[in-house]
Amino acid sequence: MAGGPEIERLVLLLAKLPGLGPRSARRVALFLLKRRAQVLEPLAAAMADAAAKVRPCSRCGNLDTVDPCQLCRDDRRDGAILCVVADVADLWAMERSGAFLGRYHVLGGVLSALDGVRPDDLAIGRLVDRVGAEGISEVVLALNATVDGQTTAHYVAERLEPTGVRVSRLAHGVPVGGELDYLDEGTLAAALKARR
Amino acid sequence: MAGGPEIERLVLLLAKLPGLGPRSARRVALFLLKRRAQVLEPLAAAMADAAAKVRPCSRCGNLDTVDPCQLCRDDRRDGAILCVVADVADLWAMERSGAFLGRYHVLGGVLSALDGVRPDDLAIGRLVDRVGAEGISEVVLALNATVDGQTTAHYVAERLEPTGVRVSRLAHGVPVGGELDYLDEGTLAAALKARR
Numbered sequence: 001m002a003g004g005p006e007i008e009r010l011v012l013l014l015a016k017l018p019g020l021g022p023r024s025a026r027r028v029a030l031f032l033l034k035r036r037a038q039v040l041e042p043l044a045a046a047m048a049d050a051a052a053k054v055r056p057c058s059r060c061g062n063l064d065t066v067d068p069c070q071l072c073r074d075d076r077r078d079g080a081i082l083c084v085v086a087d088v089a090d091l092w093a094m095e096r097s098g099a100f101l102g103r104y105h106v107l108g109g110v111l112s113a114l115d116g117v118r119p120d121d122l123a124i125g126r127l128v129d130r131v132g133a134e135g136i137s138e139v140v141l142a143l144n145a146t147v148d149g150q151t152t153a154h155y156v157a158e159r160l161e162p163t164g165v166r167v168s169r170l171a172h173g174v175p176v177g178g179e180l181d182y183l184d185e186g187t188l189a190a191a192l193k194a195r196r
Numbered sequence: 197m198a199g200g201p202e203i204e205r206l207v208l209l210l211a212k213l214p215g216l217g218p219r220s221a222r223r224v225a226l227f228l229l230k231r232r233a234q235v236l237e238p239l240a241a242a243m244a245d246a247a248a249k250v251r252p253c254s255r256c257g258n259l260d261t262v263d264p265c266q267l268c269r270d271d272r273r274d275g276a277i278l279c280v281v282a283d284v285a286d287l288w289a290m291e292r293s294g295a296f297l298g299r300y301h302v303l304g305g306v307l308s309a310l311d312g313v314r315p316d317d318l319a320i321g322r323l324v325d326r327v328g329a330e331g332i333s334e335v336v337l338a339l340n341a342t343v344d345g346q347t348t349a350h351y352v353a354e355r356l357e358p359t360g361v362r363v364s365r366l367a368h369g370v371p372v373g374g375e376l377d378y379l380d381e382g383t384l385a386a387a388l389k390a391r392r
Binding site for chain 1: 200205212246
């Protein structure tokens with residue numbers, strides 16, 4: 001590639017990012033090389049910084065620079081309610097909503113026969129332990145409304161049954177701002193059944 | 197943001213990249229944080245490396261770790277033919293084709309009344325100087341077949357006229373693998389006129 005191995009290596013690594021192919025990786029590489037001081041150097045530093053400091057929280061699985069993470073340390077949060085999410089991305093989404101003020105538990109994925117994800121691959125055992133050890137009164141299962149997500153929710157609820165903890169799930173319904181015309185029948189039926 | 201300022205800074209910087217918005221920047225950040233050793237650390241190193249070493253070639257404007265760049269240094273290339281491109285991305289595209297074996301001249305953009313790009317903003321004067329100083333016999337204008345690209349080609353050709361150098365342009369025609377049905381009439385007419 002014109003420009004030498006340094007640029008080629010940069011393009012190859014950028015092409016591994018989700019949503020980028022060889023073509024957009026070249027575009028991003030050129031964008032970076034033309035904005036050395038404004039973007040490339042700060043981004044390289046931010047990546048090195050994150051690589052050095054960010055770790056999974058040993059308690060909940062969130063990513064943070066401190067362990068336990070800031071959410072687990074925050075005394076203003078209700079330690080008796082746990083929100084179970086598949087991934088840190090879902091935790092971030094819940095936090096953006098600002099509606100949940102308890103603590104989290106990140107499973108690290110969902111059960112999937114297709115992808116070969118089995119219960120032992122997820123942090124389900126640790127969830128059961130936490131429910132006992134931390135005196136949890138309610139577990140909110142905030143898993144995707146997909147087949148795999150709901151299978152996982154069902155399995156987790158079953159594993160939690162012996163602990164006696166109350167298990168709830170996110171409500172199905174019409175997304176705020178959503179148009180009925182574009183909604184599938186399953187969602188509409190669920191929204192009608194749960195009408196208030 | 198859950199996860200602290202390091203992750204937030206990483207997401208903000210990623211969101212500046214072309215083709216990424218806040219949502220995909222979060223997705224990329226999580227992807228990186230979960231693959232620290234395989235992707236995040238190598239990419240941070242490759243970026244720091246490129247930021248430290250890659251510079252524009254003082255002769256042709258290509259990006260490389262050496263100056264003059266490897267294409268300008270390569271004695272097997274024909275120093276009498278210059279290919280004029282708007283951007284390094286176009287130089288890379290020409291090199292991928294493997295069809296051009298002369299040297300390059302990167303203008304650094306195209307003339308644009310809308311974006312306020314004037315002749316002095318582009319490396320046109322340096323091109324005229326090179327044509328005289330390097331004994332160039334042909335200049336190939338490889339500019340986009342857009343209004344701005346063709347305006348720029350026209351202007352550059354006019355500026356080169358006093359030097360007496362031969363000026364050529366890329367041919368218009370049917371893209372290889374392209375279907376006639378999807379081509380615009382202008383391209384079809386040009387391809388017909390230039391039939392062999």
